[in-house]
Amino acid sequence: MTELPPNPGELLREVARLYTRAQRAAAECCGTTNTQCHILTELGRSGPIPLSELGARLLLEKSWISRAVESLVRDGFATKEPNPADARSWLVTLTAAGQQRVTALNATLNGHADGLLTPLGKREREDVARSLQRLRDLLLNDSRPACSPSRTDTKGSSCQ
Template sequence: MQTNFLPVLRNLVSAYQAFERYSAPDLRSMGLTMTQFDVIATLGNQPPMTCKELGEKTLVTKGTLTGVLERLESKGILERKLNPEDARSQMIGLTIEGQKLFEQVFPAHLKHLEGAFRKLNVEKLESLRASLKSLEEIF
């Protein structure tokens, strides 16, 4: 049994946990969870999309997505309309208030993340991107 990948797995999980510890408090200060931000960031400046498309473009599982959409809809951030091309599905998009929220929180959170990522030079960022892409491809 080959287990030489375990240190890589541990570093991957640790890196994600560190990212969450850095990112989540900033989003909470804006009244959002990481999942809500992911949905808002995906829908921002985009035409409405189906729930399936939204699920494919975010890091949110289908079961979690339903609850997140309901909460964001109840806050007036997004709206769901029947899909004119397929009445079995809905089109999901940001409301005017949701788009304003996106325009406020997206650049602010990117600036926060830049505080950490600017510690890496262009070559290191590209190396990390390529390594993570290789890891993604094996699964």
């Protein structure tokens, strides 16, 4: 067994890094790029959403999200239409083919996640599920800014 990092925060970061990498590899098996996977699954969760809000949620620059959405529109997975609530923005929506792709992606990614937990016994899986639910709730309710003037990066400069 490998030695645990010195604190839970480091362990959480390492688990998140490894899990993200594994999920990205699983999504690529479906013929979906990482960016497309992000966009499709977010649209599947949120429903139609303004392009600018989609970019903000995924932390993608405006030009990057625009190109990625255009590729999904070209591939028939999404539509981009003027936003009826704001004439200055675009509304991005999944097509029927996009919804099918999201369903397939979710099945693939959920199957991968379930497979990771298979070696655990029933009680261990229940413990993991409870811990993950608690962590999810903490993340959903975390109102602290990710970067504040009092925080610094590893080189001692402000992270703003």
